[in-house]
Amino acid sequence: MTTNTSTRFRSTTQAKRSRRSAQDRRVALLFLTPAALGFLVFLIWPTVRGIWLSFTEYNLLTPEKFVGLANYERLFSDPVFWHSLGVTVQYVLINIGLQTSIALVVALLMHRLTQSTLLRGIILAPYLVSNVVTAIVFLWILDVQFGVANQVLEWIGVGKIGFLSDETWAIPTIALINVWRHVGYTALLIFAGLQMLPEDVYEAARLDGAGEIRSFFSITLPLLRPIMALVLIMTVIGSFQVFDTVAVTTGGGPANATNVLQLYIYDMAFGRFQFGYASAMSVALLLVLGIITFIQFRLTRAGSNDMN
Amino acid sequence: MTSTTKQLRRRATRTLAFGAITALALTGCSVSADRAPVSNTIDYWLWDTSQLPSYQKCADQFEEANPDLKVNITQYGWNDYWGKLTASFIAGTGPDVFTNHVTQYPQFVSLDVLAPLDDFEAINEVDQQAFQEGLTELWTGSDGHQYGMPKDWDTIAVFYNEELFKEAGITAQELSSSAWNPQDGGSFEQLLAHLTVDANGVRGDEPGFDKSRIKIYGMGLSEAGGGQNGQGQWAGFAATNGWKATNQPLWGDSYNYDDPRLHETLDWYFGLVDKGYVPAYGQFNSSDGTLGQLTSGAVAMVTDGAWMNSAYASSERPISTARLPKGPDGTSKSPINGLADSVVKSSDNPEAASKWVAHMASEQCQRTVAENGVVFPARKDATDITSEVYASLGLNPESFTDPIDDGNTFYLAVTDHGADVIALLGPAFEDLWANRTPASGLTRTNEAVNKIFAK
Structure with missing residues (x-):
């Protein structure tokens, strides 16, 4: 029962x-x-x-034709592709390096000195401006004839610099323009991470006589690692896909000096109607990004957390 | 190509076009030939605002003669024009007839979007013998079919600031009789040197001249040094040094950018930058073009096309024109180019479209265009009308018509794979100007270009 x-x-x-x-x-x-x-x-x-x-020849207007690995073979022997990849890596290194360092400092300052939402708003403001608008404004600021930046350089006796027309300056300049736009957003992400850190660890450190700098390197950085890893993975992917700023300011010039991969892919597809080859390069970029993300993930142990 | 092209805006709109076309590509849209049933409205596209009024008049004439048909004219700026056109072909929403350019049409032919004009009855009635020589050939494809009905033509000449010439004590006669050569630049380079003034007021041919701080340049330069064909810049110079762009005047299959005669011309031409007579790359914002350089008084002369006449004439500065300097072969040569109207293959009423094209080539419409005084019409009998308008603006129409009359014109390269050629040679030419690399480096690029044709 x-x-x-x-x-x-x-x-x-x-x-x-x-x-x-x-x-x-x-x-x-x-x-x-x-x-x-x-x-x-x-x-x-x-x-x-x-x-x-990526395995076809395709121009949007007539049906695609299967060509096997021809596009990938061409990719390996295309000097412009490798040049573009190199230019893109150069851009990413400058962009991410500066952006992450500055963002970390800004986040720490915000965390330690102020809780003002107004200030946070101001720091985020550049991120709210569209990429194209940012690029156009900087194009004028940096103009050799009429740009404010070059006027100032003249006054202080440095002389004019072709920020966007000089081969050596163009990529660093574009990287800095995007640092200006994205640094606030990155700082806010890190700031959010900082707020999650437990106060008692710092208290214990202070009792043990650890100073500001010691606490930063021994507590803040290690505990922040998962957040920093996430921020880096996201910003590196975004950085590799740079397009609009370059398209507006230099169009890839002078002499391919700023012909980043996305711009080359775009021109191959929509300028030269070679959608098959452009797709092959996009697939290559996808693979590169996949590998880089995987390496970042492993190196930073982004999945694990030191707080447990 | 119009040198008023605003590079800045072109790049911005390119970004927008990217989004638009990507959206189309993603939704898997392809050309839909089966559009709405035969319509009586002909959609016509052009890019030049200053020509819109005359073509509207032509459309009124056409509608009066064909009461059952309507012409709907749409104007997009040069920067938006080609992107919109391409997107419209893909989406199947394009015009029936559009203004075409020689740098673009070979690609449209190979993409199979243009209707051969010789198929149409209305076109066969057009008297193409009345056109300026060479224009119909320019618009005939390598397959022997005609893909554009010539509507106008242009040549290149020198536009100069009369005030600055007077200050320098140089007469128009001295300019038009000057000559250049690749060794020492000849009397033309001497003129440039004398016209160049540094920040301290010292001229280029005087002791103490500071070439790093220039107030007035002898000659302006814009548009990335003219890209691969140098139409408004160095093409005329290279031609007088015996250079030809391709192995045959039209539809060649091998480029000659490895020719030492071109290299010495370009080394001299861009070498003027090192001497301070011509602005360095990036010195002027490219969106201003040579028009901005000359009309702002920053340069004493520029070389530009006939289509720019009214734009220069509307400046407050006294501007006149002269032929390009003579070269090593003793002549002054200019490229000849022209626009044409093309019928789109997927038009829902190609017969009506061809009638409209024929009307634009008619004496009536060509005279209307000529009276507007913006461009030289394709028909010879209407050329004088435009010349009179130019003369009344204080310009010398002979600077543009003389090269035709004495047979010193040549074609710009019209070949297959145009977009690929531009993509390869464009950066190489930027390299010459921006980084001042020797022109012999073009030999390698030329090999890469010719490899495309060998496939």
Whole structure:
């Protein structure tokens, strides 16, 4: 009897539970479908199609023609592709290096000195300006004839600099323009991470006689590691995809000095109608980014946390 | 190519076009030939605002003669024009007829979006003998079909600031009789030197001249040094040194950028930058073009095309024109180029479209265009009308018509793979100007270009 009642009882709760979980599943599906559809239509499908196109010759107007690995063979012997990759890496190193260091300092200052939301707003402001607008404004500021920056350089006796027209200056200049725009956003991400750090660890350190600098290197940096890893992975991917600032300020010139990979891919596709080869380069960029992200993930042990 | 092209805006709009076209590509849109049933409205696109009024007049004439047809003219600036056109071909929403340019049309031919004009009855009735010599050939493809109906033509000449010439004590006669050579630049370079003034007021041919601080340059330069064809810049100079861009005048399949005669011309031409007579790359904002340089008084002369006449004439400064200097072969040579109207293959009413094209080539419409005085019309009998308008603006129309009359014109390169050629040679030419590399480096680029044709 007892066993009977208990099984009956169990079976009814089970039934109830499975009815509830079936209901839950329906609701979950309802909520998941739009996102999943968007993911399929706007991410998975274009990626699969892009990979397919990388094995074809395609100009948008006539049907694609399968050419096997020809596009990838061309990629390996295309000096402009390798040059563009080199220029892009140079840009990423300057951009990410400066941006992350400055953002870390700004975040620490915000964390230690002020909680003002107004200040946080101001620091984030450049990020709210569109990339194209930023680029156009800097194009004028740095203009050799009429630019404010060059007027100032003249006054202090340095002389004019072709920030965007000189081969050696162009990439660093573009990298700095984007540092200006993104540093606030990066700082806020790090700032959020800083706020999660437990105060008692610092208290203990202070009791043990650790100063500001010692606390920073022994507590803040190690504990911040997962946040920094996330910030780096996100900003490096974004940095590799630089396009608009270059397209507006230099258009890849002078003499390919700023022809970053995205710009080259764009021109190959929409300027030269070689969508197959452009797709192959995009796939190559995808692979490069995948590898870099994997390495970053492993090196920074982004998945683990020192606070446990 | 219009040198008023605002590079800045071009880049900005390119970014926008990127988004637009990507969206189209992602949605998998392709050309849909099956559009709405035959429509009686002809969509016509052009880029030049200053020519819009005359073509509107032509459209009114056309509608009067063909009451069942309507012409709807749309104007987009040069910077938006080609991106929008390409996107419209892909989306199947393009115009029926559009103004075409020689740097663009070979690609449209190879993409199979243009209708051969010789298929149309209305086109066969056009008297193409009345056109300026060489224009119909320019618009005939390598397959022998005609893809554009010539509507106007242009040559290149010197535009100069009369005030600055007077201050320098140089007469128009001295300029038009000057000559250049690749060794010492000849009398033309002497003129440039004398016209260049540094910040202390010292001229380029005087002792104590400071070439690092220039107030007025002898000659302006813009548009990335003219890209691969140097139409408004060095093409005329190179031609007088015996250089030809391709192995045959039109539709060649081998480029000659490895020719030492070109190299010595370019080393001399861009060498003027090192002497301080011509601005260095990036010295002037490229969006200003040579028009901005000359009309702001920052340079004494520029070389530019006939289509820019009214733009220069509307400046407050006294500007006149002269032929390009004579070269080592003893002549003054200018490239000849021109625009044409093309019919789009996917037009829903190609017959009506071809009628409109024929009307624009008619004497009636060509005279209307000529009276507007913006460009020289394709028809010879209407050329004098434009010349009179130019003369009334204080310009010398002969600077542009003489090269044709004495047979000293040549074509710019019109070949397949145009976009690839530009992509390879464009940066190489920027290198000559921006980084002042020797022109012999073009030999390697030329090999890469010719490899495309060998495939």
